[in-house]
Amino acid sequence: MKHLFLWMCLLLVVQQTVFSQAKEPWTNSQLMATKTLADKITSNQTKDLLVLNVGPDALIKGSIDIGAAHDAGSLQKLKDYLKNVKKDKAIVIYCGCCPFDRCPNVRPAFQTLMDMGFKNAKLLDVPKNLKVDWIDKQYPTVQ
Amino acid sequence: MKQLLLFVLLVTALHSNAQNKTLAVGDQAPAISLLQPSGKTLQLSDLHGKIVLIDFWASWCLPCVKEQPLLKAIYKKHANSGRFEILGVSLDSKKENWEKSIQRLGITWPQVSDLKFWNSVPARDYGVEELPFNVVVNEEGKIIAINLHDKALEQFLDQQLTNK
Numbered sequence: 001m002k003h004l005f006l007w008m009c010l011l012l013v014v015q016q017t018v019f020s021q022a023k024e025p026w027t028n029s030q031l032m033a034t035k036t037l038a039d040k041i042t043s044n045q046t047k048d049l050l051v052l053n054v055g056p057d058a059l060i061k062g063s064i065d066i067g068a069a070h071d072a073g074s075l076q077k078l079k080d081y082l083k084n085v086k087k088d089k090a091i092v093i094y095c096g097c098c099p100f101d102r103c104p105n106v107r108p109a110f111q112t113l114m115d116m117g118f119k120n121a122k123l124l125d126v127p128k129n130l131k132v133d134w135i136d137k138q139y140p141t142v143q
Numbered sequence: 144m145k146q147l148l149l150f151v152l153l154v155t156a157l158h159s160n161a162q163n164k165t166l167a168v169g170d171q172a173p174a175i176s177l178l179q180p181s182g183k184t185l186q187l188s189d190l191h192g193k194i195v196l197i198d199f200w201a202s203w204c205l206p207c208v209k210e211q212p213l214l215k216a217i218y219k220k221h222a223n224s225g226r227f228e229i230l231g232v233s234l235d236s237k238k239e240n241w242e243k244s245i246q247r248l249g250i251t252w253p254q255v256s257d258l259k260f261w262n263s264v265p266a267r268d269y270g271v272e273e274l275p276f277n278v279v280v281n282e283e284g285k286i287i288a289i290n291l292h293d294k295a296l297e298q299f300l301d302q303q304l305t306n307k
Contacts, residue, residue, distance in 0.1 A: 056203040057236035057260040068203055096261070097203050098273065104205060131261035132272055141262070 024100075025111040031125040032092055038139035048090055054078065054109035055095030059130050061140035063094070069109035078112055091121045096130030165270040168287060172197070172280045173268040175232065177255035180242050185230075185255050192282050193228045194303055196296075199266060199276040201234040202244035207275040210292065211248045217297055218252055221304050226282075228252065234274065236260040279303070 040046050041061055051063040054074070058065035066081060067074030085091075091113065095105040106123055113121040126133045135141060166173075175187040175197070187195065198214060200207035214229060221227040233256035235241035245254055257264055263271075269278060279288035279299065291299050 056201065056240075059260060059262070097201075102205060129261060129273060131266070135261055 025107055025114055026123050030110075030122050032122040033125055034133050034137070034139065037092060037124060038134075038137070041140045050085065050089055050091045052078070052081070052091065052093045052109075053095070054093050054105050055097045055103075055130075059096070059141050060094060060134065061142055063142075066109075068097075068105050069095075069112075070104035075108055075112060078109060079116070082113070082116055082118070085118075087117045088119050091118055092124055093121070094124035094126060094130075096124070096126040096134065098129055099127060166278070166286055166289065168289060170286050172278065172284050172286050173265070175230070175255065175265045175268075177232070177257050177265065179253065179255055180238070180245065185253055187230065187280070188284070190228050190230065190253075191284060193226055194282060194287075194300070195280045196227075196229045196300065197232060197269075197278045197280060198229055199232050199234065199269065199271050199274060201260075201274060202240045203235070204274040208244070208248065210275050211250065213293065213297065214252075215249065217300055221300065222252070224304060227300070227304055230255065232256065232263075232265050233258075234260055234263045234266055234271075 037051070037060070040049065041051075046062055051060060053060065053063045053065050054067070054069040056068055064081070066078045069075050069078060082091075093106070093109050093113065095103050095109075097103055097105065100106060110121070110123050172187060176184060179185050187197070196214070196217070198207075198210075200210070202208070218227075218229055222229075229252035231245075231250060231252060231254040233241050233254060235244075235256055236258050238256075238258055241254075241256055241258070244250075265271075269276070275292070276290055277292075277296070278286055279291070281287045281303075287303070288296075288299055
């Protein structure tokens with residue numbers, strides 16, 4: 001009886017882990033910390049990296065403004081932009097309007113990248129928003 | 144040794160004060176002087192003598208958009224008294240999106256923006272760290288409430304505007 005209870009607890013934990021992972025189109029390994037990207041920009045190591053804004057505005061230095069991906073027009077713009085990009089290209093997308101649980105842009109954008117077969121795509125991990133997690137940390141912005 | 148410790152404490156306190164720009168009830172509201180969609184400048188001081196709800200919002204902020212019907216109801220209830228105004232401060236960066244949202248939501252109170260997204264100057268001055276965010280300012284330009292929402296906001300404004 002004791003073993004059965006332990007097995008049930010273990011099963012519940014595994015189920016919870018799998019479920020919480022499965023509900024997002026990205027995995028934890030597909031998240032990039034803001035500091036990682038900021039360091040790459042500061043040290044000019046973004047030659048082979050495509051940084052795309054899929055939110056309200058391209059605030060990060062050197063990023064390309066696609067537009068808010070909740071809008072069908074912007075999502076199409078993202079598809080068109082990536083049409084001729086190699087599938088192994090390193091890409092980072094970001095929004096930063098608000099935390100992920102409230103953001104209407106990161107999910108459709110990241111799912112599009114996955115559907116298009118990009119193998120080296122990442123989502124910038126912005127826990128709160130670009131003000132708190134980028135501007136206030138004095139990371140490089142568009143002038 | 145004591146003096147050194149005091150010096151370290153003082154430097155730490157000054158440093159944390161410099162970083163913490165958050166406002167408090169009783170503070171004078173920082174000046175706002177921005178363009179309206181029409182291109183005309185509107186200043187917060189132009190509304191002096193009224194209780195002003197400064198609503199920081201953006202067309203891309205879903206909770207802000209969801210809050211607009213409540214603001215509309217509050218405005219309808221109190222705007223005719225001549226003692227109340229709402230000042231919408233948008234963190235939009237694209238004028239077209241800002242204007243479209245004002246129209247779509249049927250917002251009739253004054254709206255201003257510097258179209259700088261999270262680089263917005265008033266957002267920095269008011270220590271806005273997430274949206275929606277609001278501040279209520281009294282007739283003398285002093286802050287009397289910070290970040291009230293839903294029923295709490297409605298009740299607070301009812302109280303301020305009916306008790307005098």
